[in-house]
Amino acid sequence: MAEARRFFAPRAWVAGAWARDVLLASDGGGSWSEVRTGCEAPTDAEVLPGAVLPGLVNGHSHAFQRAIAGLAERGTAGHDDFWSWRERMYAVALRITPPQLEAIAAFLYAELLQAGYTHVCEFHYLHNDADGRPYADPLEMSLALVRAAQRAGIGLTLLPALYMRSGFAASGLSEHQRRFASTPESVLGIAQALRRQASPLLAAGIALHSLRAVDDGALRETAAAARQAGMPVHMHVAEQQAEVDDCLARHWQRPIEWLLANAPVDSHWNLVHATRSTEAELEGVRDAGAGIVLCPTTEANLGDGVFDLGGWLALQGRCCIGSDSHVTRDWCEELRLLEYTQRVVLRRRNVAGHAAGQESSAGVLFGAALAGGSGAAGLRLGGFAVGERADFCLPDPQALALAGVPPEHLLDALVFSSPRTPMARVCVAGRDVPLAPPREGFLAAMRSLW
Template sequence: MIESYAARLHAERALLPEGWAEHVTIAIAEDGTIADVSVGGDGAGAEKVAGPLVPAMPNLHSHAFQRAMAGLAEVASGGADSFWSWRDTMYRIVGAIGPDDVEAIAAKLFVELLKGGFGSIAEFHYLHHAPGGAFYADRGELARRILAASSRAGIGMTLLPVFYAHADFGGVPPNAGQARFVHGVDDYLRLVGSLERDVADAGARLGVAIHSLRAATPDEMDAVLADRTGKGPIHIHIAEQPREVESCLAWSGRRPVEFLFDRFAVDADWCLVHATHIDAVECAAIATSGAIAGLCPATEANLGDGLFPATDYRDRGGAFGIGTDSHVATTVAEELRTLEYGQRLRDLQRNRLADGPGRSVGRSLFDAATAGGARALGRPGAAIAPGLPADLVVLDGANPFIATSRGDAVLDRWMFALGDRAVRDVMVGGAWQIREGRHARDEEIDRAFAGVLERLASI
């Protein structure tokens, strides 16, 4: 019965799993899931949304604190600047922020991501300890600050506490800049266990992450995976830079993805973040395993990491999603556009990631990234369909680009003409978080974030 629904929405146009439909009414249950979707009719009694309705995008890779350093590593050193020189700037920021700062930065980021069309996020959380490496009295202090920030912003959260123990392959001891990240296996597993209740109370999801093959020995990975396999998604950075590949070859005689697949049972629960520098055999292995390739195109471009072989990977049926990683970009459109443009620049051709002749690039990218992202976050899906979370984006129907577009051209206009200017309203779990481009807590969140940036400017 209509009275039993928490809300009803009516969209003149909506992107359903089977394609675009007109005059769509969506009933939302008390638990924030979609109870019913009907096509046709005038939606009497339902709230009329102000533009085309699409699923909100899951964001599969985030280091929230790094949003505070966006733009601070863009001064040339006079040497060969790379990820490794960028990391030195990151370590300086890490040494200067405390719990209040972490929460303030994350809350601002999560609001920005909502405004960019994301509805949920996987936080690859490796900033665990106090400056110098001492445990906080509450060892999960900073993880709980991330949960608090996600609740303030209203974004869906998959928390991925990160196991990080070493500086390089073969168990090299961590350096001083990594002191805030490091755990032994037993302490790490206690941390994860201690977060289960908080995550559940926040309506979030819990998975695990291993920072990289550089940062954990195979035996340590065995211990983490033995405890956590089957309990949520498993994420790992891998093959992000050529130096990582060279070091892995020197240590093991195998490339990173090759080593991972030889040593561990990689399956659909895994998300391999970046996987930029892979050969054809490794590309096929990821695609056939069911694992998700976690692509972060704007960050990978910013760091000069390289280009993921997305066209070959898609030809093999590989699944992928997108993340904003270091948050030099915070919008769905910029990540998907950068992914496509990288392939165009490499191949000197256009429309590289369309699903086939006559298919829209924007729609092909959007469908793949929503499906892959939802799996990487351990969520049941990201679509406008009964039983799934009511995570929805209203594109601005008053914008001439959107108003005059039909079908998949709406997504192409969003991705390639408008960016975040197309996003009007965002609903997460049945609750509006962004209305007409604004969040109810914008002012307080902005003030706290500005205070952090002002202090960091002096370091």
């Protein structure tokens, strides 16, 4: 049980805008029990030294890929794209051990907390040992991630991923994918075991790796079981043009088009990337109530393309952000790049703001990421409101990027002004968390892997 606490902030981001003189009270269960604006500081409340923001959900993470951040940036002869990057990623996926995964994830999760993420959705497909055999305990790798999150103090939604074949026309996995092998029964078993341990900081859902990696019957079977259990469902979809072309050749439909017509897509679903989507497909996703998880720095790093953010916001679609391969672990940079790619393509400014009919693009982007995070995580993580989890982050009031910035422009400066503003304090479920990543284990794992 968390300790009931009371905080008083000179400014806090409440209901999509900055509010002054805000009382934030958390209960013993780690949720907000009282949120009041425009009040005097109670004598029993801790006065915070600056403006506070709700913590954000990182909606898409492959923690083991933190081990290749910065190490897959040298081109080789010939064409270099997502598919060549994937071959480099396999080098770590085939060797990493459970203790190494725990050490790398604990370091990563502390980095995410430093940046103001307070919850992470882990899209997890490293299920088997290095030879591709199931571990004696099917949760071996999953529990390494759970322990890492507990060490860091971050909230975790673990999404065991169904991964069955290497492509639409394949009958099974490639040798490089042997650790990913899974069945509907195996991934549902992991999720159900973790749900028995559920807490304010731990939830579970299901991931379907992609249409190319899951056959139609298994997709429907797994999705139906997840729907019955009320679990979030995540799926990579329409990330690469090659995936779209292969899906057209196989099904005579585009990936999102096929998914909407053949799968039980609803408000529990979260489509990751959706980079190659049409206006009609986005309307269908919106009508189904599903969300989209955008990973701007990874999508740029891999050359995926640019999502139609303006169109999605105009449809009032639900979205959140993720850091995916973790070339960046900072939500400010994700939101900045998300807006800047739109500006480059459309040659206009404040694309998000205009699409949503608001002045501040930073406010629109942050608000969208905050609102969409709860659906991705399967928990109440919607910010400063009674019943939501008691998370907040305090940007360093002395940060150089914020010097001289009027208070009402603080969020604009956080997103669009460099250098990065560190978080001076982060609270998760009513508890302060350490902001120093555990370096020793991470460095030992990196030395062994590389």
